[in-house]
Amino acid sequence: MIEVTNLVKHYGDKKAVNDISFFIDEGEVVGFLGPNGAGKSTTMNIVTGYLSATSGSVKVAGIDILEDPIPAKKRLGYLPENPPLYFDMTVKEYLNFIYELKGCRGTAKEREKHIGNICEIVGIDNVFGRMTRNLSKGYKQRVGLAQALVGDPDVLILDEPTVGLDPIQIIEIRNVIKDLGKKRTVILSSHILSEIQQICGRVLVINKGRLIADDTPENLARTVESERRYNLRVTGNPEMIVSVLKNIDGMKSVTPQGSKEFGSTDYLIVSRENEDVRQKIFLSLEKANLPVLQLTPVGATLEDIFIKLTGQRVTEDEGRAGRVRRSRKKEAAGDVNSSLNLSDEAKSADKKAKRGNKG
Amino acid sequence: MIAIYKRDLKALYKTPVGYVFSGTLLLLFYVLFYVFNVYTTQTSDVSVVMGNLIYWLFLPVPILTMRLVTEEYRQKTDQLLLTAPVSSFSIVMGKYLAGMVSILITVVLSLAIPIIISIYGELPGWTMFGNYVALIAAASSFLSIAIFISSLTENLLVSIIANWGAFIALIYLDDLASLTGNATIVKIAGYVSPFMRFQSFAYGQFSFGDLVYYVSVAALFLFLASRVLEKKRYS
Numbered sequence: 001m002i003e004v005t006n007l008v009k010h011y012g013d014k015k016a017v018n019d020i021s022f023f024i025d026e027g028e029v030v031g032f033l034g035p036n037g038a039g040k041s042t043t044m045n046i047v048t049g050y051l052s053a054t055s056g057s058v059k060v061a062g063i064d065i066l067e068d069p070i071p072a073k074k075r076l077g078y079l080p081e082n083p084p085l086y087f088d089m090t091v092k093e094y095l096n097f098i099y100e101l102k103g104c105r106g107t108a109k110e111r112e113k114h115i116g117n118i119c120e121i122v123g124i125d126n127v128f129g130r131m132t133r134n135l136s137k138g139y140k141q142r143v144g145l146a147q148a149l150v151g152d153p154d155v156l157i158l159d160e161p162t163v164g165l166d167p168i169q170i171i172e173i174r175n176v177i178k179d180l181g182k183k184r185t186v187i188l189s190s191h192i193l194s195e196i197q198q199i200c201g202r203v204l205v206i207n208k209g210r211l212i213a214d215d216t217p218e219n220l221a222r223t224v225e226s227e228r229r230y231n232l233r234v235t236g237n238p239e240m241i242v243s244v245l246k247n248i249d250g251m252k253s254v255t256p257q258g259s260k261e262f263g264s265t266d267y268l269i270v271s272r273e274n275e276d277v278r279q280k281i282f283l284s285l286e287k288a289n290l291p292v293l294q295l296t297p298v299g300a301t302l303e304d305i306f307i308k309l310t311g312q313r314v315t316e317d318e319g320r321a322g323r324v325r326r327s328r329k330k331e332a333a334g335d336v337n338s339s340l341n342l343s344d345e346a347k348s349a350d351k352k353a354k355r356g357n358k359g
Numbered sequence: 360m361i362a363i364y365k366r367d368l369k370a371l372y373k374t375p376v377g378y379v380f381s382g383t384l385l386l387l388f389y390v391l392f393y394v395f396n397v398y399t400t401q402t403s404d405v406s407v408v409m410g411n412l413i414y415w416l417f418l419p420v421p422i423l424t425m426r427l428v429t430e431e432y433r434q435k436t437d438q439l440l441l442t443a444p445v446s447s448f449s450i451v452m453g454k455y456l457a458g459m460v461s462i463l464i465t466v467v468l469s470l471a472i473p474i475i476i477s478i479y480g481e482l483p484g485w486t487m488f489g490n491y492v493a494l495i496a497a498a499s500s501f502l503s504i505a506i507f508i509s510s511l512t513e514n515l516l517v518s519i520i521a522n523w524g525a526f527i528a529l530i531y532l533d534d535l536a537s538l539t540g541n542a543t544i545v546k547i548a549g550y551v552s553p554f555m556r557f558q559s560f561a562y563g564q565f566s567f568g569d570l571v572y573y574v575s576v577a578a579l580f581l582f583l584a585s586r587v588l589e590k591k592r593y594s
Binding site for chain 1: 361362363365366369370373374434435436437438439440441442443444445446592593
C-alpha cells in the first residue's frame with residue numbers, strides 16, 4: 001500500500017531523513033517509534049505529500065505522490081502533529097468543509113450520515129456545534145482525527161495522536177485507532193513503546209533520520225526485556241534491605257528510589273539476562289524479616305530499545321535531552337550500580353503507558 | 360477550489376477582516392467622491408475620483424490577502440490544504456475568488472455614488488460603467504499580486520508591510536523611471552505600471568488592451584503564487 005524507497009531529506013546541512021526505505025502492506029498497522037527530532041514527522045510529511053524529499057520516492061497504492069499527487073492524496077487521511085483546525089469555524093462547519101475539500105460528492109443526507117458516523121467513532125458528537133478554538137486539547141486532537149477520517153481513506157497517517165491527552169482520553173483514542181486499523185492501513189508515530197505495542201502489528205524504529213529496526217513489537221520487546229526490571233517496596237532498615245538484595249544470585253543492580261510510603265523504601269531491581277529473581281527476592285527478604293509490600297514488573301522503554309539497538313542513549317538537540325541528562329546526574333548519586341538506569345522522562349512516559357494498559 | 364472559496368469568503372466576514380477591507384475601501388470611495396464631486400465643484404465627472412481611488416486601493420487589499428493566505432501558514436492549516444486532494448493552483452484560485460467576491464460586494468455597496476449623481480445631475484452612464492469595469496479589473500490584478508506576496512511569508516505583519524512596500528514602489532515606478540531620463544525606461548515603466556494603465560479608463564476611454572493587461576497580470580501572479588506553494592515543499 002505504501003512504498004517508500006531510499007527517502008532522503010535535507011534541511012540545509014542537517015539530514016532529517018537519511019535513506020529510509022520500507023513497504024507497508026494493505027491492512028497493516030505500523031508504528032513509527034523514535035525520540036523527538038528523529039525524523040518521524042518529516043517522514044510522515046513526505047509520505048503525505050506536504051514536503052518533498054531531497055531524493056527517493058513515495059508510492060501510495062502504486063501511485064507516486066509527487067508525480068500524481070491528487071489520486072494519491074485521495075487515499076490518505078492525515079493527522080499532523082498539530083491538528084490543522086480553522087479556529088473561526090464550528091466543528092460541524094469544519095467537517096463539512098473537509099468533506100467538500102476532499103472532493104466527496106454526496107447528497108446533503110449522505111454527508112450528514114458520513115460525518116455523523118465519524119463523530120460517533122471519535123466521540124465528538126457533544127461538541128459538534130462548538131467553535132473549534134474553544135475546545136480542549138483532547139477534543140482538538142479528536143476533531144483532527146475526525147478530519148483525517150472524512151472521505152473514508154484507505155490509509156491513515158497519524159502523527160503522535162495521543163500527545164497532550166489525559167490518560168482516559170489516551171485509552172479511548174487508542175481503542176478508536178485499533179478499531180480503525182481493522183479495515184485500514186494505519187501508520188502512527190509515537191515515542192511511547194507500550195502504546196505501539198498495544199496498537200501496532202509492526203514497529204519501525206527511527207533514530208537520527210535512520211531506520212534502525214523493523215520488527216513486530218513482541219520481538220523488539222523480547223530483545224530488550226531479556227533482563228527484567230522490577231519496582232520493589234520493602235519495609236525495614238534500608239541498609240539491611242540492600243545487603244540482602246545484593247546477595248541474591250542473578251541480580252544485576254539495585255537502585256534505591258527513596259521512600260514513598262511511611263517506613264518503607266522503594267528499589268529498582270534489574271536482574272541478569274534470563275533470570276527470574278522474583279521468588280528469591282521474596283524468600284530472602286522474608287527470611288530477614290523484611291516484609292515485601294509491592295513487587296511490580298517494569299516494561300521496557302524506548303530508552304532501553306535505543307540502548308540495545310544503537311548502544312547509545314537517546315540524544316537530541318532539544319532542551320528535552322538536556323533535562324534527561326541532568327536528571328540522570330541527580331540519580332547517579334543514589335545509584336548502587338548505575339549500569340542501567342531510566343531517565344525521569346522515560347519513566348513517566350512508561351507510567352503513563354501502563355495506566356493505559358490497565359484500562 | 361469551490362470548498363476553499365466558500366470557506367474563505369465566510370471566514371472573511373466572520374472576522375473583522377472583511378469589514379475592515381470593505382469599510383476602508385468604501386470610506387475612501389465616498390470621501391473622495393465628496394471631496395471631488397460635492398464639496399469643491401458639483402460635477403458628475405467621476406474621472407478624478409476614480410483616478411485617485413486606484414492609488415488608494417493598495418491600502419486595503421493586503422489586509423484581505425493577509426487573512427486569506429498568510430493566516431493559513433500561521434494556523435498551520437496550509438498542511439491541511441496541501442495534503443488534501445486539490446492542486447495548489449486551485450487552492451490559490453479559491454482564495455482569489457473569495458477575495459474577488461469581497462471586492463465585488465464592496466463595489467456593489469459603492470453604487471450609491473452613481474445613484475446620487477443620477478438624482479442631482481446627469482449620469483455619464485457608459486463612462487461610469489467603463490470605470491467600474493476597469494476598477495474591478497485593476498483590483499483583481501492587485502489582489503493577485505498581493506496573494507503572491509502574502510504567500511511568501513508566514514508573518515502577518517511582514518505580509519502587509521511587504522505588500523504596501525511593493526505597491527508604493529509600483530506607484531512611483533513611472534516617477535522613478537523619468538528620473539533616469541532614459542526614454543526607453545520611461546516607456547517600459549509606463550507599460551508595466553498598473554496605475555498608469557488606469558488613467559485612460561478614468562477619463563472615459565475604454566481601452567481593451569489595458570483590460571487584457573490587468574487580466575494577464577492577475578493570471579501571472581496567481582500562477583506564481585501557486586508555484587510558491589509548490590516550492591514550499593522543497594524548503
